[in-house]
Amino acid sequence: MGKTNPGRFFEDYKLGDVIRHAVPRTVAEGERALYHALYPARHALYSSDEFAAACGLDGSPLDDLIAFHVVFGKTVPDVSLNAVANLGYAEGRWLKPVYPGDTLRSESEVIGVKQNSNGKSGVVYVRTRGLNQAGEVVLEYVRWVMVRKGDLDAPAPETVLPDLASVVAPEDLVIPEGLSFEDYDFDLAGEPHRWGDYEIGEKIDHVDGVTIEEAEHMIATRLWQNTAKVHFDATFRADGRRLIYGGHVISMARALSFNGLANAQLIVALNAGAHANPCFSGDTVKAWSEVLDKAETGAPGVGAIRLRLVAVKQGAPEFGYKGEDGKYLPEVLLDLDYWALMPI
Template structure:
């Protein structure tokens, strides 16, 4: 019997199955530096230890999405090594800031299975939880992924599709202990816009674009120890291309959103997300945001904005999310719904 890991196929999963993923990963200041080298991020809290301390966060946390990528990468060898595509996210909460020196470990529970009608693939739903070295939950989330079957003749399992919340309620948003925006330094942060300056329905064109490259997205994916074959091996896809990791697009779009949302300092939760089309090296991506909701929080000086972050292949000045048929418009790569914490 081979000692190597071929990954799990659709028929290897069972509802209720719990998987403890290898390998624990310690976050370092080097991770922060490499993240900043790959993505044009300029948010003040993860960029400046002095700024983070001034709002009650000492030591300075790393970007929430860095913690998400690391924790997500742990799940790939067991959940999505044989995936066709990662389809969506829901109910993601960033429970506490992750700081250099924290070690993240991830486990997942299979909460749903549904074979596709053609019988060659199926959708696997998992709830994943990342804990730190003290056993505290750092973040948790649900995702669903389309996975190949090993044997197309294998019997389909009973379909179980979990009921998931459309949005993390404002009352359930995790707020970092000690967070205080009452003496917020708007000059250091880079923009004057605060909670009350944003209106529901407002759209913000983030203007700038970034062209994706193979070396950068493969470096990022290796940094998160994500072993999915489609990101590295040109023989893993029929068209001979490397698929850009969806998280790479999320982080790039989030970094681009600084222009217009510089004070959306912390991501508290991801309500929903979908990679609506594949991204490849050579694609130039842009981003825009829409304000979906606003909410007060109990933390001093802190409000929450519910934002839709959209990444597009090529410039879309019209900022259309869907076409006349209700499908995602051509060129839309990412549709992400999240809560961000901003100064009031």
């Protein structure tokens, strides 16, 4: 008794707390192979050392979302073990590529708290940083989570809501050292479309779909060491169904976006994100993207493109994501706003 960890409840979070998450994880080629087995990921920069070297990098880094999932997974026992829902993301930036052999760890600072009016739960805002073995920050982001109260009589804390930017400014994007797309091989990348070929407001139907399987989701959730009960324990939800990890939907949608955005190689920022509706085994995920903005960078031949990536399940209206009431349509699973790098 007393040695097990029930996880933190809403009243356990205090503004300014810094949580150092267990357990550091050394990532290797196995993570790449499993990631590419779970998702139809085909971006050339993450598939070929030779292609990446031709773009000025020290070999092929691991997919940006591998870094995200590993860093995120570390935070779950301390941040979202007793979560009702993961509500959103902001101010995400990828600061350094992650290579096979790197060791990642995570730490989070509580930057906001707000008890809900029902007195049974509250929203916690954390800024999470992923660090490598040299102590360098490779990734940072803010997320907010609705967490149950363990003691319903615990007093409500003073409400503090962080002031978060709606978008990462182009000048704050970090371009990997040495990156150049001047000698970019469009044939090997899979599509001829350059940064200049995309127009703001353009929408792209990624055509392909993938039916979500329970077994693959369970492998993915274990791979990222995500211990949230809603993903594992079928008795934890009243409907007896295991909720598909939101990151699984993110990676699936990003991989599907290859068809039409094969040259959106590196994700460098996460401006906003919402898991609009739950995803369950048996749902078929499709995706479309909208070009929200474009910016030049200081790197040779490299442009930045801001994209809205929307994942939908079967029967979703084409290019629709919100109704007239401003709420997400029930078919929408994911609304993700991010910056990626693309050859000019």
